[in-house]
Amino acid sequence: MRNRLKGGQQNSAVFKGIGSILASAVFSLMLIGVAHAGNGQPSPWQIGFQEPVTVIARQIESFHDFLMIVITLVTLFVMGLLAYIILKFNEKANPVPSKTTHNTAIEVIWTIVPILILLVICIPSFRLLFAQYTFPKADLVIKATGNQWYWSYEYPDQGGMSFDQLMLRDDDNNPIGGPDGQPRVLAVDNFVVVPVNKNVELLITASDVIHNWTIPAFGVKVDAVPGRVVRAWFNADTIGTYYGQCSELCGKDHAYMPIGVKVMSEADYGTWLAKAKKEYASSEPVGKKSGDTQLAASVNASTNR
Amino acid sequence: MSNSELKHHDYHLIDPSPWPILGAASAFTTAVGAIIWMKSLDDGDGVFGVTGWLPFAIGFTMILVTMFVWWRDVIKEARVDKALTPVVQIHLRYGMIMFIMSEVMFFVAWFWAYFDVALFPGAGVMGFEAREAITGGHWPPMVTETDGGYFKGTFDPWHLPLLNTIILLTSGATVTYAHHALLKDDRKGLIIGLLLTVILGVSFTVFQAIEYMDAPFTFGGHIYGSTFFMATGFHGLHVIIGTIFLAVCLVRAIKGHFTPQQHFGFEAAAWYWHFVDVVWLFLFVAVYVWGAGTPVTH
Amino acid sequence: MSTQAHAADHHDHDHKPGFVKRWLFSTNHKDIGTLYLIFAMVGGTIGGFLSMGIRAELAEPGMQIFSNPHMFNVFSTAHGLIMIFFMIMPSLFGGFGNWFVPLMIGAPDMAFPRLNNVSFWLMPPALTLLIISLFVEGPSGMNGAGVGWTVYPPHSTSGHPGPAVDFAILALHLAGASSILSSINFITTIFNMRTPGMTLHKMPLFVWSMLVTAFLLLLAMPVLAGAITMLLTDRNFGTTFFDPAGGGDPVLFQHLFWFFGHPEVYVIILPGFGIVSQVISTFSKKPVFGYLPMAYAMVAIGAVGFVVWAHHMYTAGLSLDTQAYFLAATMVIAVPTGIKIFSWIATMWGGSVRFPTPMLFAIGFIVLFTLGGVTGVVLANPGIDRAFHDTVYVVAHFHYTMSIGALFTLFSGWYYWFPKMTGYMYNETLGKIHFWMLFIGVNVTFFPQHFSGMAGMARRQADYPDALAGWNMISTIGAWISIAAMAVFFFAMALAFVRKQKAGDNPWGVGATTLEWTVSSPPAFHAFEKLPKVK
Ligand code: HEA
Ligand code: HEA
Ligand code: CUA
Ligand SMILES: [Cu+2]
Numbered sequence A: 001m002r003n004r005l006k007g008g009q010q011n012s013a014v015f016k017g018i019g020s021i022l023a024s025a026v027f028s029l030m031l032i033g034v035a036h037a038g039n040g041q042p043s044p045w046q047i048g049f050q051e052p053v054t055v056i057a058r059q060i061e062s063f064h065d066f067l068m069i070v071i072t073l074v075t076l077f078v079m080g081l082l083a084y085i086i087l088k089f090n091e092k093a094n095p096v097p098s099k100t101t102h103n104t105a106i107e108v109i110w111t112i113v114p115i116l117i118l119l120v121i122c123i124p125s126f127r128l129l130f131a132q133y134t135f136p137k138a139d140l141v142i143k144a145t146g147n148q149w150y151w152s153y154e155y156p157d158q159g160g161m162s163f164d165q166l167m168l169r170d171d172d173n174n175p176i177g178g179p180d181g182q183p184r185v186l187a188v189d190n191f192v193v194v195p196v197n198k199n200v201e202l203l204i205t206a207s208d209v210i211h212n213w214t215i216p217a218f219g220v221k222v223d224a225v226p227g228r229v230v231r232a233w234f235n236a237d238t239i240g241t242y243y244g245q246c247s248e249l250c251g252k253d254h255a256y257m258p259i260g261v262k263v264m265s266e267a268d269y270g271t272w273l274a275k276a277k278k279e280y281a282s283s284e285p286v287g288k289k290s291g292d293t294q295l296a297a298s299v300n301a302s303t304n305r
Numbered sequence B: 001m002s003n004s005e006l007k008h009h010d011y012h013l014i015d016p017s018p019w020p021i022l023g024a025a026s027a028f029t030t031a032v033g034a035i036i037w038m039k040s041l042d043d044g045d046g047v048f049g050v051t052g053w054l055p056f057a058i059g060f061t062m063i064l065v066t067m068f069v070w071w072r073d074v075i076k077e078a079r080v081d082k083a084l085t086p087v088v089q090i091h092l093r094y095g096m097i098m099f100i101m102s103e104v105m106f107f108v109a110w111f112w113a114y115f116d117v118a119l120f121p122g123a124g125v126m127g128f129e130a131r132e133a134i135t136g137g138h139w140p141p142m143v144t145e146t147d148g149g150y151f152k153g154t155f156d157p158w159h160l161p162l163l164n165t166i167i168l169l170t171s172g173a174t175v176t177y178a179h180h181a182l183l184k185d186d187r188k189g190l191i192i193g194l195l196l197t198v199i200l201g202v203s204f205t206v207f208q209a210i211e212y213m214d215a216p217f218t219f220g221g222h223i224y225g226s227t228f229f230m231a232t233g234f235h236g237l238h239v240i241i242g243t244i245f246l247a248v249c250l251v252r253a254i255k256g257h258f259t260p261q262q263h264f265g266f267e268a269a270a271w272y273w274h275f276v277d278v279v280w281l282f283l284f285v286a287v288y289v290w291g292a293g294t295p296v297t298h
Numbered sequence C: 001m002s003t004q005a006h007a008a009d010h011h012d013h014d015h016k017p018g019f020v021k022r023w024l025f026s027t028n029h030k031d032i033g034t035l036y037l038i039f040a041m042v043g044g045t046i047g048g049f050l051s052m053g054i055r056a057e058l059a060e061p062g063m064q065i066f067s068n069p070h071m072f073n074v075f076s077t078a079h080g081l082i083m084i085f086f087m088i089m090p091s092l093f094g095g096f097g098n099w100f101v102p103l104m105i106g107a108p109d110m111a112f113p114r115l116n117n118v119s120f121w122l123m124p125p126a127l128t129l130l131i132i133s134l135f136v137e138g139p140s141g142m143n144g145a146g147v148g149w150t151v152y153p154p155h156s157t158s159g160h161p162g163p164a165v166d167f168a169i170l171a172l173h174l175a176g177a178s179s180i181l182s183s184i185n186f187i188t189t190i191f192n193m194r195t196p197g198m199t200l201h202k203m204p205l206f207v208w209s210m211l212v213t214a215f216l217l218l219l220a221m222p223v224l225a226g227a228i229t230m231l232l233t234d235r236n237f238g239t240t241f242f243d244p245a246g247g248g249d250p251v252l253f254q255h256l257f258w259f260f261g262h263p264e265v266y267v268i269i270l271p272g273f274g275i276v277s278q279v280i281s282t283f284s285k286k287p288v289f290g291y292l293p294m295a296y297a298m299v300a301i302g303a304v305g306f307v308v309w310a311h312h313m314y315t316a317g318l319s320l321d322t323q324a325y326f327l328a329a330t331m332v333i334a335v336p337t338g339i340k341i342f343s344w345i346a347t348m349w350g351g352s353v354r355f356p357t358p359m360l361f362a363i364g365f366i367v368l369f370t371l372g373g374v375t376g377v378v379l380a381n382p383g384i385d386r387a388f389h390d391t392v393y394v395v396a397h398f399h400y401t402m403s404i405g406a407l408f409t410l411f412s413g414w415y416y417w418f419p420k421m422t423g424y425m426y427n428e429t430l431g432k433i434h435f436w437m438l439f440i441g442v443n444v445t446f447f448p449q450h451f452s453g454m455a456g457m458a459r460r461q462a463d464y465p466d467a468l469a470g471w472n473m474i475s476t477i478g479a480w481i482s483i484a485a486m487a488v489f490f491f492a493m494a495l496a497f498v499r500k501q502k503a504g505d506n507p508w509g510v511g512a513t514t515l516e517w518t519v520s521s522p523p524a525f526h527a528f529e530k531l532p533k534v535k
Helices: A002-030 A055-088 A104-132 A266-281 A290-301 B019-043 B054-079 B086-119 B129-135 B160-183 B187-213 B223-254 B264-290 C002-008 C019-024 C029-058 C069-105 C113-121 C123-134 C164-192 C205-236 C250-284 C291-307 C320-332 C334-348 C357-379 C382-388 C392-422 C428-455 C466-499
Strands: A140-147 A150-155 A161-165 A192-195 A200-206 A211-215 A220-224 A230-234 A240-245 A258-264
Touching: A055 A104, A055 C334, A055 C357, A055 C382, A104 C320, A104 C334, A104 C382, A140 A192, A140 A211, A140 A220, A161 A266, A192 A266, A200 A211, A200 A220, A211 A240, A211 A258, A220 A230, A220 C382, A258 A266, B019 B054, B019 C113, B019 C123, B019 C164, B019 C205, B086 B223, B086 B264, B086 C164, B086 C205, B086 C250, B129 B223, B160 B187, B160 B264, B187 B223, B223 B264, B223 C205, C019 C029, C029 C069, C029 C113, C029 C123, C029 C392, C029 C466, C069 C113, C069 C123, C069 C164, C069 C205, C069 C250, C069 C392, C113 C123, C113 C164, C123 C164, C164 C205, C205 C250, C205 C291, C250 C291, C250 C334, C250 C357, C250 C392, C291 C320, C291 C334, C320 C334, C320 C382, C334 C357, C357 C382, C357 C392, C357 C428, C382 C428, C392 C428, C392 C466, C428 C466
Parallel strands: A140 A200, A192 A258
Antiparallel strands: A140 A150, A150 A161, A200 A230, A211 A220, A240 A258
């Protein structure tokens, strides 16, 4: 009982403490979007998105920057009110409690204002969503199939050229700094290669369990669901190497089925394609199952709208 | 209720009872037994080296025993201790209504599975490529080359299913007749009404069994049979439970347990039966009639 | 019940039955509540231990403590399931619900005391089944179910041929049956056993929260039961509900799961909302501001909670229209939740506020739940969820709402009612140390996960790119701090039982106005033999 009575004053000081810690934490969140780092993969102590390289990913980032401001203000507002209460309405400062339990005006305000905020959020949100689902005319179609625990790709327009993409283990081929000069866990043996500034349409499915194909820098993330073929698209405008990781729990090596995409100039892409056609033409992807050909055939009929 | 002299209220405080923990132990045994049994199918190895259906049967029997002794107590408290004061009877009503609501939500799951495929049998906007290969993009499914022979057609809804619909509707009427008789203290009417209802319930189950044996599709292997048997089978299970419930009421009616004022056990059985009846109507309309397509049997 | 009737004949106020009858055969709401709370402590300890395994593995890139990454999945699956089903639900719903719903509405016990006991006793077998699942085969040659708490097929069907997933499924069946039965019990009790004068609109908000929670469970749990039953038949009887080879669809399971799963997250938080309302009002010495909007906001959260489920599936290949609908619907929930947050603040506004441990947890909850809630609003936008789905940003979101939100309300309620339940006062200083350590611990654990999630770190992965090492190490350090905080908690509780400092009937003074403070601490075996009158 004694402790309790003393508690009042001590706490107000302490609360100022949390207030400021939290405020600085929340502010650091606001910086997100400013602090970009490394191309196509995470970098140490990063606090923002990976550098976006598609229109959609940039739109995601700017929408997120906007949301960040809104939610930071909401959080700070709540924290500010609490701080005020702790200072002004503690037992010491305000020994006689008021008896107010209703105030229609303020209740209406705190119902309407959030509604308005949410409406404001909805506008860019719908715009982004519709942009993601506005499929431009495809310059190139790539089919990605998730398997436990690697990806197989098909370029249906290039004579059905297909290959598998497996993670390179540390010991596979190991110069300093990770396998093949690539980052550990993200390193892959065969890259998906696409030309820069071209509309790439993805057809995504899986052969065994659900996987998920994503490249954060492209703003693309699609579940690869067995039995379904789902469409997605991107148009990368910066040459470089981009990584993603399977993002749907798929078993033991879920952490070890990275996705690697190289965006090349038109010319380099052409060179790669010529070489790849020879190299991959004959090889049947390991994960290829009988049902798949059928899927590929009917794929064009399916739209995702 | 033994401490009723002390009470200053009409609620029913219950003495400590061993049945709940026995029931939980039975449920545990049944669950482990079920897994052992399922893992023994197709020459499986079972679990922990144990195979066969015996553990399940033991657990299930324990559940039945628990239910028996538990409800025996409830009935005794109602009749001997006179514990079912008006307010306690309202408890029971609430309890039964809530229970039936949860059962309704159970059926929502089966209907959801059914409509998921019945409304979207083709690849459509969702890219159901594999499904389209199996169903041919139609509902009811077409017999396709890829369906593995698990589906050869549907039932004629205007044959046994219609008969069963009529049986269930009639049984709804007979149980209502029994209720009216009970309210008028007409014990003979009550017994006849209940007897008819039980007979109708049993015949429903018999016809359902006959129908099942005739099915041109299987539980496994094809989505038609899976959704069909899960929904109708779960309903059938409820018919059996309801029939047993009504049969117990019949026995109690013969023993003279019910009075026009106090007969919640009967009412609960009647509610349950109506619920089973309504679910059937939905099944009949959605699965049998709407989902029939061109019948191939009979 | 003939065998018991004799012994019970001489039953009076303080004559409690012997050990076996009192604890194993119990039909007393307070004893059953106590059983639930003890059970939740066991669950929380196991779940906390598992989370330490997760954090130890993620402390650094590469494999640390598990040789097989599958074991990591098994740990996080069990951690998620245990924390939700065997820690939060049994404590907030089963434990506090049983203890205080009857006391707060002036009822002598629950409506169906025997049913109440079976609800409790189904829980230990359920937990046992889940624990067994850790030690039997899952995927060929590996033990345990590494399927995530969401048990998505086909990973949980063809991916796990061994019995581990069957054990996990049946654990959920039993836990679900327990929840359904106790929901029926709570609804009946609340509708039908209020003491004269206690109208629905006079019920304490904690009771309202339990009422809404009970309805959520009653309507959502059977759908989960249906879904996992289909999973079971797909696994064992060759049905093809979720198997595309037979025309089924894995995404159907996701719909069914989240139709349960989203209401479930409100099951986790609503009882906490109720507790916080009581605590804030008590320590501000003011009645709750806007009582009716507070009650109906919970009803609204519960109702809207049933129509937003697919926001967990934005990347699963839903059509554009579907995503647009779920975006709009999900946003709506922020409005009633905001009403709650602001009404709590208004309750304190103008009050004469005191800050003992329960109040610290309640205030900490308001701040941090808001933080978790607004990241939920971020995730509600499918356009952005495309970036965040299945990254540890989501993990940060839901730990802010659960491991901070719901857990803080649990401790708030625990310290608030501890004197009532035991009759003893806990040590305020230790309570406050516990609060501050846990506050720091969970923030240090989960705040950096926003960053690693944004950077692209996927969840449910035992290993991650080396660049993410920094934030992950910090997270792990936070987890050790939380565990140390829990050690302080258990020490403080043990100390309270050793010291036996009497608490008195109402240790909190004028602000504590609900009926439980009018009876002795601890209350008599049957409180309210005579029904209290409420004006
Ligand atoms: C207690 C549990 C709990 C609670 C209360 C919530 C609350 C909310 N959640 Fe959360 N959620 C989870 C537990 C919870 N969640 C879990 C466990 C998962 C992951 C499951 C898994 O995949 O394993 C998840 C995942 C999850 C997702 C999916 C992410 C993904 O997997 O990609 C989404 C998306 O919409 C979401 C949204 C929301 C929203 C909008 C709320 C809202 O209810 C929040 C409302 C609250 C506020 C907004 C703050 C207070 C309001 C104000 C101060 C008013 C003013 C505010 C504004 C105007 C913005 N949650
Ligand atoms: C209420 C739910 C809850 C709680 C409290 C916690 C608490 C914690 N959780 Fe988590 N967690 C989940 C629910 C919860 N969690 C879920 C649903 C998932 C997803 C699983 C999946 O992917 O399938 C998850 C996943 C998850 C991950 C992600 C794994 C991955 O995807 O890679 C991580 C990683 O850091 C993590 C860490 C922690 C830590 C460090 C804590 C610490 O805060 C723990 C410290 C706290 C305690 C130890 C308190 C314990 C409580 C008691 C002892 C009870 C006392 C009882 C009474 C007073 C009656 N959890
Ligand atoms: Cu493939 Cu995760
Ligand atoms: Cu949700």
